[in-house]
Amino acid sequence: MSLNQVSEQRCFAGRQVRFSHQSQVLNCEMQFSVFLPPQAEHQRVPALYWLSGLTCTDENFSAKAGAQRVAAELGMALVIPDTSPRGEGVADDPVGAYDFGLGAGFYVNATEAPYARHYQMYDYIVQELPVLLEAELPLTADRAISGHSMGGHGALVIGLRNSNRYRSISAFSPICHPSDCPWGIKALTGYLGADRTRWQQYDAALLLAAQGSKLPILVDQGLADQFYPLQLRTETLLAAAEQSQAPAEIRLQPGYDHSYYFIASFIEQHLRFHARHLGLSAA
Numbered sequence: 001m002s003l004n005q006v007s008e009q010r011c012f013a014g015r016q017v018r019f020s021h022q023s024q025v026l027n028c029e030m031q032f033s034v035f036l037p038p039q040a041e042h043q044r045v046p047a048l049y050w051l052s053g054l055t056c057t058d059e060n061f062s063a064k065a066g067a068q069r070v071a072a073e074l075g076m077a078l079v080i081p082d083t084s085p086r087g088e089g090v091a092d093d094p095v096g097a098y099d100f101g102l103g104a105g106f107y108v109n110a111t112e113a114p115y116a117r118h119y120q121m122y123d124y125i126v127q128e129l130p131v132l133l134e135a136e137l138p139l140t141a142d143r144a145i146s147g148h149s150m151g152g153h154g155a156l157v158i159g160l161r162n163s164n165r166y167r168s169i170s171a172f173s174p175i176c177h178p179s180d181c182p183w184g185i186k187a188l189t190g191y192l193g194a195d196r197t198r199w200q201q202y203d204a205a206l207l208l209a210a211q212g213s214k215l216p217i218l219v220d221q222g223l224a225d226q227f228y229p230l231q232l233r234t235e236t237l238l239a240a241a242e243q244s245q246a247p248a249e250i251r252l253q254p255g256y257d258h259s260y261y262f263i264a265s266f267i268e269q270h271l272r273f274h275a276r277h278l279g280l281s282a283a
Contacts (some may be wrong), residue, residue, distance in 0.1 A: 013072060026118050033059060045138065046076060047079045049079045049130075051083075051107060051151030052147065053083070058080045058082045061260075061263075064260035074272070081124070084103055106187045107157065110190075112191060126162055151171075153171075160204065168278070172262065172266070173225055175232055177205040208244055209243050212246045217249070220253055221250070225258040253266070
């Protein structure tokens, strides 16, 4: 087995487990967390891949979102990767800022030195991690994808570009149009270079406007979010969904901010949304 178990806690009759492994795609050791519901003790179960936001690790969602109770009821695994490569020799932001480098991989395949050697988070999420987990853990190939902020950007982009690999997409407070917001411009320039045509493949608003979506989409955005609208640009996703007539429900929630209190308030609705499209009878 190529997974090394780091820790395990019993949770709602299931298992909250943290693993490490040597990533061939990222050229470093990675850690990730998985919640295996009780049903996984005797059968394979589908999985929701959760992509976290800036500064997060694989532990933020598992500790703060309160998702395990409903996932246990539904029979859904939760796969929670880290947000960037880590370790000695992995390049960081030159000034150590929070919005680039470590903890801020943006779920892209970097092409620029020195980041290209390690920052291949798109391929890690789409290819390496599912192959590994479906070989080593009791998971089916039925997958959904979700995330928050930078991870919401990642979930939308990955789901839109890989409709054959997922059943549904959701996001909380996603960075919708990274080609035209401060966080995104910094990250895409650093990882991909100054040619903006190379950014388009990682811009959810542009992708949705151009191609629509074969998958159902659910998005929640808090109207009291301190990063809305400047960084998140939710209006661009609304316009793209309308233009392409995509099967997207984009909800603006009064009074909610960017925190995990917001995620915890609506995570059950997102899990049940995904469960319906994963064909789970308990949904």
